[in-house]
Amino acid sequence: MGLARGSVSFVRFKVDGSLPADGEDFLEERLKLYTFRDIDNHTDELSVGWVSLGRLWGLDLNYPPALTGDHLVASLRIDQRKVAPALINKFVQKEEAVILKQKQIPSLTRVERRKLKNKVRAHLLAKAVPVAAMYDICWNLAESSLLLCGGNAIIEGILEDFFKQCFDLILIRDSPLEIAAIGLSEEQASSLRTASPAVFA
Incomplete structure (x- = not known):
């Protein structure tokens, strides 16, 4: 399940913080610095890093392009050793x-x-052989929002920590209420926040 094919479920985050003036260069530099590192020949328990969208191996910023317009699209690869x-x-x-x-x-x-x-x-x-998993992300740089495809609470936690380490920015999970308030005036958003559920017969 991912952005490139099939159906997709996702979690939406707000990105808290600002990119430096040389935003595109900064992003490319950080993506390269935090590219996925293989742990097959090591004893590390966990490895997290960026790879090109839908590809288990390597990060090529040009194919498919990681930066397209106002969007950064990549896959987060997580390899983990587990013992029952x-x-x-x-x-x-x-x-x-x-x-x-x-x-x-x-x-x-x-x-x-x-x-x-x-x-x-x-x-x-x-x-133990590390088990590989990939989770696609789409970061809307203009709106400071990010979609994580698939995953669960554990994966969300890993992404939040890794994102902070990689870009020095904080991810805040969007609630349905916050998403519903997008595009509303301050007055409308305030009314939405104070609204209470109602049952229609």
């Missing part, structure tokens, strides 16, 4: 049994068990 909690528990219990037998003790302390769990988790994460 049940799998971690299985190997923790297995390792714990070996340690108890070797040391001839009845049980591990809470601290020892936590250390063992962290060690097992790190070992399993290093072996």
Whole structure:
């Protein structure tokens, strides 16, 4: 699901803050600086970065064009290593049994068990293959609004943090009320905010 094909669901954000005077150069520089970095050969748990719209690999600012008129269009790629909690528990219990037998003790302390769990988790994460996901974004520079296609609350949180880090701008999730107030006069918007729901029979 994305901007280029098929049906799409999206979340709308307001972009709080201003771009510098050399806006286009700044955006191109920041996109390049925060291009997606592969973690297949690393032990990092998470990697987030920009790629060209609908492409898993690389950022080409010209094809498809990332900057078109008043819009910036790109995909946010998120690669994440995950290990199921049940799998971690299985190997923790297995390792714990070996340690108890070797040391001839009845049980591990809470601290020892936590250390063992962290060690097992790190070992399993290093072996796990990162799962890739992409989420298209369309940033309307003129209106200071941004659409995130797909995603959920976790992805929205990742985007908000990454966007702040990348552009030093804050994303604020738009509510239906704020969207409904677009284009209204101040008086109309004020009336809308004080309106209460009504049931029509």
